Amino acid sequence: ELEVMTPAGRFTLQPAPGLYAAVVGGSGITPVLSIAATLLAREPSARFCLIRSDRTTASTMFLEEVADLKDRYPQRFQLVTVLSREEQQAGLPSGRLGRERLTELLPALLPVAQVTGWFLCGPYGLVQGAERALRGLGVDRTRVHQEIFHVAEGAGTEPVAAAPAHSTVTVRLDGRGGTWPVQEGETLLETVLRNRPDAPYACKGGVCGTCRAFLVAGEVRMDRNFALEPEETQAGYVLACQSHPATEAVELDFDR
Template identity: 40%
Template sequence: MTTTAATPAAVPAEGRPRRTGWYPLRVSRTEPVGDRATAITLDLPDRLAETFAHRPGQHVLVRSHQAGRELRRSYSVCLPPGERRGLRLVVKYLGPGGFAEYATTALAVGDLLEVSPPTGHFTLVEEAGAHHVLIGGGSGVTPLLSIAAAALRADPGCRVSLVCANRSARSVLLADELSDLKDAHVGRFSVLHVLSREARESDLLSGRIDGARLPALLALLGVEPGDRAQYYLCGPLGLVELARDSLERWGADPARVRFELFSTTGASASASAAPGPARQPPPAGRTGGVLVSARLDGRTSTVELRPEDRVVLDALLRVRPETPYSCRDGLCGSCRARVLLGAVTMDRQYALDAAELAAGYTLACRAGPASDRIDLDFDA
């Protein structure tokens, strides 16, 4: 999962909930919410209510140990629209061998999962009377549902429109909750389901979303380029790239477009992970001896990179095992930090936009050393 076009979070103040750490939470309920998808409700003790307080659209890291392996993944917090407190995650089976397989086939009420506190910047923009336009595919609907419910609840003058792309009606996640939210806000919440492998009553709603179809869908929802709507894109890379590029050509203000990725599925052969400089090999003689200092949850630690360390995250985990990360592929953005001193290089990454890179942010899972000393701030 990755997010861009967001405002950096403030440095945690003394006494505020930590960004990191693992908390064992017990599964209190599981229920199917779509084809091979399960909603997992976790029991949240009162003493952890503040720690797991979240903004609509944020996600948590989840880990479990199975057969000697650590399974780790990030998931959006997705409460039922009428609820404001608690912790529910929606997990879709993606294939054998990962956390999703365990969660959708073996996880049971009473089991424990280790969960890290909410993080992320893909959240509701508070703008009175705004038109919030959501475009999602597959599991991307989970943060969008939270954002939609929060916007409708907080601002009686706003409108929310959702374009939801899936293969078939059976594969739509949280379909009943979307329908209930629509019924509760008639005239303010509109939903268009576009199915790529199932014929619908309208040709516009049948097939894959492309550059020609998206503007027509927006027009059907009453969205015009000059409306200054707030746009939220979430799903696989292919859909997000297409929607982002189409919106820019259509005339939407890029500064009002936010996106979050759940996977690189659907990327075009020519698609480039961006923006960011290509990673270069470490300079000669700098395979070790580089000092990395990292501030995390108000505490600073220093470690020396070893020749076998591929990226700075490898070194940091030796001294700060709670350093946040999930995908290790520049996708989820969990290991986002600001470079205060020194320099790093990165190869492909999807989590940071041009403004964040210009402000000195990097991803520890993709950052290689480009100086003898590197100071990072995970609290920035």
């Protein structure tokens, strides 16, 4: 028997009229393919522009599935492919998609200001470059959605102040509570998992947001955060996998 969690992803799109666009790299195509296919099938007036970056044609995932979308929705699905390590006979020159290149490329491909929602997915460098390009083009942050598939070790890490010598974390999870000591160097998620193996987590890298918890009391310092929006951190949510105690007592609620 296997016990599994319900789907917890927030990188989603409820089909609605409008123009949508995505910048993806490598395996970042995985969720975006489903998003685009569902949108085009359920909303006849919606359009989708997919800008994908891969190393070579041989390493490109879901070639046939994407081509099928292009065949089914030729007027509503726009596909732009960039290969970083292989020249194409037609289309854009090879090379990486960075901030500067996207700043020039995006306005040439579609009316940036008219895009209802942007979906960025892939390695940290690509997503960060695309987000900065969109910011420079005046796109409101609320229209940009991100999911990172890989983050290099140390990227985005903030210096963390030394934790108090003796700290405890009190946790509410699935209606049950407990209080445990935090060992030196541990994140709060590691402390919780030693006592509650059913605590929610997936990546432990600050990317997926599965271990999101509400900070009821005390203070924490997060190593890095690629999953929570500013509104969430301002409301009191933290990533347990990246949080270290900054006060002697910390209380988290995973049920909120």
